[in-house]
Amino acid sequence: MAHRVTLIPGDGIGPELTEATRRVLEATGAEFDWDVQHAGADVMDEHGGNPLPEQVLASIRANGVALKGPITTPVGGGFRSVNVTLRKALDLYAQVRPCKSYAGVRSRFDDVDLVVIRENTEDLYAGIEYEEGTGAAEELIEWIERQGGTLRHRDAGISVKPLSITGSRRIVEFAFEYARRNGRRKVTAVHKANIMKFTDGLYLRVAREVAEENTDMEFDDRIVDNMSMQLVQRPEEYDVLVCPNLYGDIVSDLCAGMIGGLGMAPGANFGEGIAIFEPTHGSAPKYAGQNKANPMAQMLSGVMMLRYLEETDAAMRLEEAIADVIREGASVTYDMKPSRDDPTAVGTSDVAGAIMDKLGVRV
Numbered sequence: 001m002a003h004r005v006t007l008i009p010g011d012g013i014g015p016e017l018t019e020a021t022r023r024v025l026e027a028t029g030a031e032f033d034w035d036v037q038h039a040g041a042d043v044m045d046e047h048g049g050n051p052l053p054e055q056v057l058a059s060i061r062a063n064g065v066a067l068k069g070p071i072t073t074p075v076g077g078g079f080r081s082v083n084v085t086l087r088k089a090l091d092l093y094a095q096v097r098p099c100k101s102y103a104g105v106r107s108r109f110d111d112v113d114l115v116v117i118r119e120n121t122e123d124l125y126a127g128i129e130y131e132e133g134t135g136a137a138e139e140l141i142e143w144i145e146r147q148g149g150t151l152r153h154r155d156a157g158i159s160v161k162p163l164s165i166t167g168s169r170r171i172v173e174f175a176f177e178y179a180r181r182n183g184r185r186k187v188t189a190v191h192k193a194n195i196m197k198f199t200d201g202l203y204l205r206v207a208r209e210v211a212e213e214n215t216d217m218e219f220d221d222r223i224v225d226n227m228s229m230q231l232v233q234r235p236e237e238y239d240v241l242v243c244p245n246l247y248g249d250i251v252s253d254l255c256a257g258m259i260g261g262l263g264m265a266p267g268a269n270f271g272e273g274i275a276i277f278e279p280t281h282g283s284a285p286k287y288a289g290q291n292k293a294n295p296m297a298q299m300l301s302g303v304m305m306l307r308y309l310e311e312t313d314a315a316m317r318l319e320e321a322i323a324d325v326i327r328e329g330a331s332v333t334y335d336m337k338p339s340r341d342d343p344t345a346v347g348t349s350d351v352a353g354a355i356m357d358k359l360g361v362r363v
Protein backbone atom coordinates (compact mmCIF):
# COMPACT_ATOMS: atom_id res chain seq x y z
CA MET A 1 0.00 0.00 0.00
CA ALA A 2 1.23 3.51 -0.81
CA HIS A 3 2.54 5.56 2.11
CA ARG A 4 0.55 8.73 2.60
CA VAL A 5 3.13 11.41 3.35
CA THR A 6 2.76 15.18 3.75
CA LEU A 7 5.13 16.88 1.30
CA ILE A 8 6.07 20.46 2.17
CA PRO A 9 8.21 21.86 -0.67
CA GLY A 10 9.17 24.94 1.37
CA ASP A 11 10.72 27.95 -0.36
CA GLY A 12 14.12 29.18 -1.58
CA ILE A 13 15.91 26.04 -2.82
CA GLY A 14 13.30 23.86 -1.05
CA PRO A 15 11.01 23.14 -4.05
CA GLU A 16 13.96 22.00 -6.26
CA LEU A 17 15.39 19.80 -3.53
CA THR A 18 12.09 18.17 -2.58
CA GLU A 19 11.26 17.55 -6.25
CA ALA A 20 14.65 15.87 -6.81
CA THR A 21 14.08 13.83 -3.65
CA ARG A 22 10.54 12.82 -4.60
CA ARG A 23 11.89 11.47 -7.90
CA VAL A 24 14.61 9.33 -6.32
CA LEU A 25 12.27 8.07 -3.58
CA GLU A 26 9.78 6.93 -6.21
CA ALA A 27 12.61 5.37 -8.24
CA THR A 28 13.22 2.91 -5.37
CA GLY A 29 9.85 1.33 -6.10
CA ALA A 30 8.42 2.33 -2.72
CA GLU A 31 4.96 3.80 -3.26
CA PHE A 32 3.83 7.18 -2.02
CA ASP A 33 0.59 9.09 -1.94
CA TRP A 34 1.89 12.66 -1.51
CA ASP A 35 -0.25 15.19 0.30
CA VAL A 36 1.38 18.43 -0.90
CA GLN A 37 1.06 21.33 1.57
CA HIS A 38 2.50 24.82 1.34
CA ALA A 39 3.81 26.97 4.19
CA GLY A 40 5.97 30.09 4.52
CA ALA A 41 5.95 33.75 3.54
CA ASP A 42 4.86 33.00 -0.06
CA VAL A 43 1.47 31.63 1.02
CA MET A 44 0.69 33.76 4.06
CA ASP A 45 -1.39 36.33 2.16
CA GLU A 46 -3.79 33.57 1.11
CA HIS A 47 -4.21 32.58 4.76
CA GLY A 48 -4.89 35.86 6.55
CA GLY A 49 -1.20 36.49 7.21
CA ASN A 50 -0.57 33.03 8.68
CA PRO A 51 2.61 31.41 7.22
CA LEU A 52 1.69 28.05 8.79
CA PRO A 53 -1.93 27.37 7.75
CA GLU A 54 -3.92 25.05 10.03
CA GLN A 55 -4.42 22.61 7.14
CA VAL A 56 -0.64 21.97 7.04
CA LEU A 57 -0.63 20.96 10.71
CA ALA A 58 -3.81 18.91 10.21
CA SER A 59 -2.19 17.05 7.29
CA ILE A 60 0.95 16.21 9.30
CA ARG A 61 -1.13 15.09 12.28
CA ALA A 62 -3.29 12.89 10.06
CA ASN A 63 -0.42 11.32 8.07
CA GLY A 64 2.14 11.18 10.89
CA VAL A 65 5.01 11.54 8.41
CA ALA A 66 6.24 14.57 6.45
CA LEU A 67 9.07 15.30 4.05
CA LYS A 68 9.89 18.99 4.31
CA GLY A 69 12.06 21.42 2.38
CA PRO A 70 13.62 24.40 4.15
CA ILE A 71 11.48 27.49 4.80
CA THR A 72 12.84 31.05 4.95
CA THR A 73 12.37 33.19 8.03
CA PRO A 74 12.31 36.77 6.67
CA VAL A 75 14.38 39.13 8.79
CA GLY A 76 12.26 41.71 10.65
CA GLY A 77 8.52 42.24 10.22
CA GLY A 78 7.66 40.23 13.32
CA PHE A 79 7.59 37.00 11.28
CA ARG A 80 7.91 33.98 13.55
CA SER A 81 9.93 31.10 12.15
CA VAL A 82 7.62 28.53 10.59
CA ASN A 83 10.16 25.87 11.51
CA VAL A 84 10.11 26.76 15.20
CA THR A 85 6.30 27.16 15.22
CA LEU A 86 5.94 23.74 13.62
CA ARG A 87 8.17 22.11 16.23
CA LYS A 88 6.23 23.78 19.04
CA ALA A 89 2.77 23.11 17.63
CA LEU A 90 3.48 19.40 17.14
CA ASP A 91 5.71 19.02 20.23
CA LEU A 92 8.57 17.68 18.12
CA TYR A 93 10.86 17.10 21.08
CA ALA A 94 13.60 15.02 19.45
CA GLN A 95 15.86 16.23 16.66
CA VAL A 96 17.95 13.53 15.01
CA ARG A 97 21.00 14.30 12.90
CA PRO A 98 22.99 11.39 11.52
CA CYS A 99 26.53 12.38 10.50
CA LYS A 100 28.13 9.80 8.26
CA SER A 101 31.18 9.98 5.99
CA TYR A 102 30.75 9.08 2.32
CA ALA A 103 33.78 8.34 0.18
CA GLY A 104 34.36 11.17 -2.29
CA VAL A 105 33.25 13.98 0.02
CA ARG A 106 36.04 16.44 0.80
CA SER A 107 36.46 16.48 4.55
CA ARG A 108 39.23 16.24 7.15
CA PHE A 109 37.67 13.01 8.43
CA ASP A 110 36.90 9.88 6.48
CA ASP A 111 35.36 7.42 8.91
CA VAL A 112 32.64 9.19 10.85
CA ASP A 113 29.34 7.48 11.63
CA LEU A 114 27.56 9.30 14.44
CA VAL A 115 23.98 10.17 15.31
CA VAL A 116 23.31 13.31 17.34
CA ILE A 117 19.97 13.35 19.17
CA ARG A 118 19.05 16.77 20.51
CA GLU A 119 16.28 17.59 22.98
CA ASN A 120 14.25 20.31 21.32
CA THR A 121 11.88 21.87 23.85
CA GLU A 122 13.80 22.82 27.01
CA ASP A 123 17.08 24.31 28.17
CA LEU A 124 18.22 27.87 27.44
CA TYR A 125 16.11 27.70 24.25
CA ALA A 126 12.83 27.64 26.20
CA GLY A 127 12.59 31.40 25.59
CA ILE A 128 12.50 32.49 29.26
CA GLU A 129 14.67 35.61 29.12
CA TYR A 130 14.75 38.91 30.99
CA GLU A 131 16.36 41.96 29.46
CA GLU A 132 19.00 43.85 31.43
CA GLY A 133 17.62 46.86 33.27
CA THR A 134 13.92 45.91 33.03
CA GLY A 135 11.70 45.74 36.09
CA ALA A 136 11.37 41.97 35.63
CA ALA A 137 15.16 41.46 35.57
CA GLU A 138 15.63 43.66 38.67
CA GLU A 139 12.84 41.83 40.50
CA LEU A 140 14.39 38.48 39.59
CA ILE A 141 17.82 39.62 40.78
CA GLU A 142 16.34 40.78 44.09
CA TRP A 143 14.57 37.47 44.48
CA ILE A 144 17.81 35.58 43.74
CA GLU A 145 19.64 37.66 46.34
CA ARG A 146 16.94 36.96 48.92
CA GLN A 147 17.56 33.23 48.24
CA GLY A 148 21.25 33.73 49.08
CA GLY A 149 22.45 33.91 45.46
CA THR A 150 24.84 36.61 44.30
CA LEU A 151 25.39 38.10 40.88
CA ARG A 152 28.86 39.39 40.08
CA HIS A 153 27.30 42.34 38.22
CA ARG A 154 23.72 43.47 38.68
CA ASP A 155 23.47 44.95 35.15
CA ALA A 156 22.83 41.49 33.74
CA GLY A 157 20.37 40.06 31.25
CA ILE A 158 19.12 36.70 32.49
CA SER A 159 18.15 33.53 30.62
CA VAL A 160 16.55 30.67 32.51
CA LYS A 161 17.59 27.08 31.82
CA PRO A 162 14.86 24.57 32.63
CA LEU A 163 15.76 20.87 32.33
CA SER A 164 13.01 18.61 33.67
CA ILE A 165 12.85 14.95 34.67
CA THR A 166 10.00 14.51 32.17
CA GLY A 167 11.87 16.15 29.28
CA SER A 168 15.15 14.40 30.07
CA ARG A 169 13.52 11.01 30.44
CA ARG A 170 11.63 11.20 27.15
CA ILE A 171 14.69 12.28 25.12
CA VAL A 172 16.98 9.63 26.63
CA GLU A 173 14.31 6.94 26.21
CA PHE A 174 13.91 8.12 22.62
CA ALA A 175 17.68 7.81 22.09
CA PHE A 176 17.77 4.21 23.34
CA GLU A 177 14.75 3.31 21.23
CA TYR A 178 16.26 5.00 18.16
CA ALA A 179 19.60 3.25 18.75
CA ARG A 180 17.88 -0.13 19.04
CA ARG A 181 15.66 0.33 15.98
CA ASN A 182 18.61 1.46 13.87
CA GLY A 183 21.05 -1.25 14.90
CA ARG A 184 23.40 1.06 16.80
CA ARG A 185 25.64 -0.13 19.66
CA LYS A 186 26.06 2.67 22.21
CA VAL A 187 24.37 5.76 23.65
CA THR A 188 26.47 8.57 25.16
CA ALA A 189 24.78 11.26 27.28
CA VAL A 190 26.39 14.70 26.87
CA HIS A 191 26.21 17.17 29.77
CA LYS A 192 28.00 19.60 32.07
CA ALA A 193 26.82 18.01 35.32
CA ASN A 194 30.00 18.92 37.19
CA ILE A 195 29.05 22.61 37.01
CA MET A 196 25.24 22.77 36.68
CA LYS A 197 24.18 20.28 39.29
CA PHE A 198 20.42 20.93 39.33
CA THR A 199 19.93 20.96 35.56
CA ASP A 200 22.67 18.95 33.83
CA GLY A 201 23.08 16.95 37.06
CA LEU A 202 19.41 16.02 36.87
CA TYR A 203 19.78 15.18 33.18
CA LEU A 204 22.71 12.85 33.88
CA ARG A 205 20.94 11.18 36.80
CA VAL A 206 17.85 10.52 34.66
CA ALA A 207 20.02 9.31 31.76
CA ARG A 208 21.70 6.78 34.06
CA GLU A 209 18.30 5.58 35.34
CA VAL A 210 17.06 5.08 31.78
CA ALA A 211 20.31 3.28 30.89
CA GLU A 212 19.67 0.81 33.73
CA GLU A 213 16.30 0.02 32.14
CA ASN A 214 18.02 -0.59 28.77
CA THR A 215 20.94 -2.82 29.60
CA ASP A 216 20.97 -4.39 26.10
CA MET A 217 22.65 -1.17 24.90
CA GLU A 218 26.06 0.14 25.93
CA PHE A 219 25.91 3.49 27.74
CA ASP A 220 28.38 6.11 28.88
CA ASP A 221 28.46 9.87 29.39
CA ARG A 222 30.80 12.74 28.58
CA ILE A 223 31.17 16.32 29.74
CA VAL A 224 30.43 18.48 26.71
CA ASP A 225 33.84 20.17 26.44
CA ASN A 226 35.65 16.84 26.67
CA MET A 227 33.12 15.37 24.21
CA SER A 228 34.00 18.05 21.65
CA MET A 229 37.68 17.25 21.88
CA GLN A 230 37.15 13.50 21.74
CA LEU A 231 34.90 13.81 18.70
CA VAL A 232 37.71 15.31 16.66
CA GLN A 233 40.34 12.96 18.10
CA ARG A 234 38.51 9.64 18.25
CA PRO A 235 35.11 9.88 16.54
CA GLU A 236 35.08 6.10 15.97
CA GLU A 237 34.60 5.51 19.72
CA TYR A 238 31.18 7.17 19.66
CA ASP A 239 27.87 6.17 18.17
CA VAL A 240 24.62 7.83 19.34
CA LEU A 241 25.01 11.07 21.33
CA VAL A 242 22.02 12.31 23.33
CA CYS A 243 22.21 15.98 24.28
CA PRO A 244 20.15 18.69 25.93
CA ASN A 245 19.09 21.44 23.53
CA LEU A 246 22.08 23.84 23.59
CA TYR A 247 24.87 21.24 23.49
CA GLY A 248 22.91 19.34 20.84
CA ASP A 249 22.78 22.43 18.65
CA ILE A 250 26.53 22.95 18.85
CA VAL A 251 27.65 19.31 18.75
CA SER A 252 25.43 18.54 15.74
CA ASP A 253 27.03 21.37 13.74
CA LEU A 254 30.47 20.15 14.81
CA CYS A 255 29.59 16.67 13.54
CA ALA A 256 28.07 18.08 10.30
CA GLY A 257 31.39 19.86 9.71
CA MET A 258 33.21 16.55 10.14
CA ILE A 259 31.28 14.91 7.29
CA GLY A 260 31.53 17.67 4.71
CA GLY A 261 29.17 20.39 5.89
CA LEU A 262 25.56 21.40 5.46
CA GLY A 263 25.08 19.99 1.97
CA MET A 264 25.57 16.48 3.41
CA ALA A 265 23.69 16.71 6.71
CA PRO A 266 20.20 15.16 6.82
CA GLY A 267 17.84 15.44 9.73
CA ALA A 268 14.49 14.59 11.28
CA ASN A 269 12.28 15.92 14.05
CA PHE A 270 10.15 13.51 16.05
CA GLY A 271 7.16 13.92 18.36
CA GLU A 272 4.62 11.38 19.64
CA GLY A 273 3.54 9.53 16.50
CA ILE A 274 4.90 12.27 14.21
CA ALA A 275 8.11 12.45 12.19
CA ILE A 276 9.22 15.29 9.90
CA PHE A 277 12.25 14.68 7.69
CA GLU A 278 14.22 17.70 6.52
CA PRO A 279 17.83 18.69 5.87
CA THR A 280 19.84 20.59 8.45
CA HIS A 281 20.54 23.48 6.10
CA GLY A 282 18.28 26.42 5.34
CA SER A 283 16.62 27.76 2.19
CA ALA A 284 19.77 29.41 0.71
CA PRO A 285 17.61 32.08 -1.03
CA LYS A 286 20.47 33.26 -3.27
CA TYR A 287 20.39 29.92 -5.13
CA ALA A 288 16.60 29.66 -5.39
CA GLY A 289 15.30 28.56 -8.79
CA GLN A 290 18.79 28.09 -10.27
CA ASN A 291 18.90 24.27 -10.28
CA LYS A 292 22.24 24.61 -8.52
CA ALA A 293 21.83 23.56 -4.87
CA ASN A 294 23.04 20.23 -3.53
CA PRO A 295 20.10 17.85 -2.92
CA MET A 296 22.12 15.24 -0.95
CA ALA A 297 21.07 16.34 2.56
CA GLN A 298 17.40 16.41 1.49
CA MET A 299 17.74 13.02 -0.21
CA LEU A 300 19.52 11.49 2.80
CA SER A 301 16.61 12.81 4.90
CA GLY A 302 14.47 10.83 2.45
CA VAL A 303 16.57 7.73 3.18
CA MET A 304 15.86 8.26 6.90
CA MET A 305 12.17 8.48 6.06
CA LEU A 306 12.26 5.21 4.13
CA ARG A 307 13.81 3.50 7.16
CA TYR A 308 11.14 5.03 9.42
CA LEU A 309 8.46 3.68 7.06
CA GLU A 310 10.17 0.27 7.28
CA GLU A 311 11.05 0.37 3.58
CA THR A 312 14.42 -1.02 4.62
CA ASP A 313 15.41 -2.45 1.26
CA ALA A 314 14.47 0.75 -0.60
CA ALA A 315 16.41 2.80 1.99
CA MET A 316 19.51 0.65 1.53
CA ARG A 317 19.36 0.82 -2.27
CA LEU A 318 18.81 4.58 -2.33
CA GLU A 319 21.65 5.19 0.12
CA GLU A 320 23.96 2.99 -1.98
CA ALA A 321 22.96 4.81 -5.17
CA ILE A 322 23.65 8.18 -3.51
CA ALA A 323 27.00 6.89 -2.17
CA ASP A 324 27.97 5.63 -5.68
CA VAL A 325 27.21 9.00 -7.28
CA ILE A 326 29.21 10.82 -4.59
CA ARG A 327 32.16 8.41 -4.89
CA GLU A 328 32.29 8.68 -8.68
CA GLY A 329 32.21 12.50 -8.30
CA ALA A 330 30.94 13.22 -11.85
CA SER A 331 27.25 14.01 -11.33
CA VAL A 332 27.53 16.21 -8.27
CA THR A 333 26.81 19.89 -7.64
CA TYR A 334 29.42 22.66 -7.57
CA ASP A 335 29.95 22.49 -3.79
CA MET A 336 31.12 18.86 -4.00
CA LYS A 337 33.67 19.52 -6.75
CA PRO A 338 37.35 20.22 -5.95
CA SER A 339 36.84 23.87 -6.86
CA ARG A 340 33.57 25.81 -6.62
CA ASP A 341 33.76 27.08 -10.22
CA ASP A 342 34.38 23.62 -11.69
CA PRO A 343 32.62 23.63 -15.10
CA THR A 344 31.77 19.91 -14.79
CA ALA A 345 29.40 20.55 -11.85
CA VAL A 346 25.84 19.44 -12.63
CA GLY A 347 22.47 20.82 -11.53
CA THR A 348 20.13 19.61 -8.77
CA SER A 349 17.86 17.72 -11.18
CA ASP A 350 20.85 16.04 -12.90
CA VAL A 351 21.98 14.64 -9.53
CA ALA A 352 18.50 13.10 -9.20
CA GLY A 353 18.83 11.70 -12.75
CA ALA A 354 22.21 10.09 -11.98
CA ILE A 355 20.86 8.48 -8.81
CA MET A 356 17.77 7.21 -10.62
CA ASP A 357 20.09 5.72 -13.23
CA LYS A 358 21.93 3.82 -10.46
CA LEU A 359 18.54 2.55 -9.26
CA GLY A 360 17.88 1.21 -12.74
CA VAL A 361 15.30 3.83 -13.72
CA ARG A 362 16.05 5.52 -17.03
CA VAL A 363 15.26 9.25 -17.00
Ligand code: NAD
Binds near residue numbers: 292
Ligand atom coordinates in the same frame (compact mmCIF):
# COMPACT_ATOMS: atom_id res chain seq x y z
P1 NAD B 1 21.48 28.24 4.78
O1 NAD B 1 21.67 26.84 5.25
O2 NAD B 1 20.31 28.49 3.91
O3 NAD B 1 22.78 28.71 4.00
C1 NAD B 1 24.09 28.73 4.58
C2 NAD B 1 25.14 28.58 3.48
O4 NAD B 1 25.14 27.26 2.97
C3 NAD B 1 24.89 29.47 2.29
O5 NAD B 1 26.13 29.88 1.76
C4 NAD B 1 24.17 28.59 1.32
O6 NAD B 1 24.32 29.02 0.04
C5 NAD B 1 24.83 27.22 1.60
N1 NAD B 1 23.91 26.10 1.38
C6 NAD B 1 22.92 25.70 2.20
N2 NAD B 1 22.30 24.63 1.70
C7 NAD B 1 22.92 24.35 0.53
C8 NAD B 1 22.73 23.34 -0.46
N3 NAD B 1 21.76 22.41 -0.34
N4 NAD B 1 23.52 23.34 -1.53
C9 NAD B 1 24.48 24.25 -1.66
N5 NAD B 1 24.73 25.23 -0.76
C10 NAD B 1 23.95 25.27 0.31
O7 NAD B 1 21.45 29.16 6.09
P2 NAD B 1 21.07 30.69 6.25
O8 NAD B 1 21.60 31.49 5.12
O9 NAD B 1 21.46 31.01 7.64
O10 NAD B 1 19.48 30.69 6.20
C11 NAD B 1 18.70 31.01 5.06
C12 NAD B 1 17.24 30.92 5.44
O11 NAD B 1 16.90 29.56 5.76
C13 NAD B 1 16.87 31.76 6.65
O12 NAD B 1 15.66 32.39 6.40
C14 NAD B 1 16.72 30.74 7.76
O13 NAD B 1 15.80 31.15 8.73
C15 NAD B 1 16.20 29.54 7.00
N6 NAD B 1 16.46 28.25 7.67
C16 NAD B 1 15.49 27.32 7.58
C17 NAD B 1 15.69 26.07 8.15
C18 NAD B 1 14.58 25.06 8.04
O14 NAD B 1 13.69 25.21 7.21
N7 NAD B 1 14.59 24.03 8.86
C19 NAD B 1 16.90 25.76 8.77
C20 NAD B 1 17.91 26.72 8.81
C21 NAD B 1 17.67 27.98 8.24
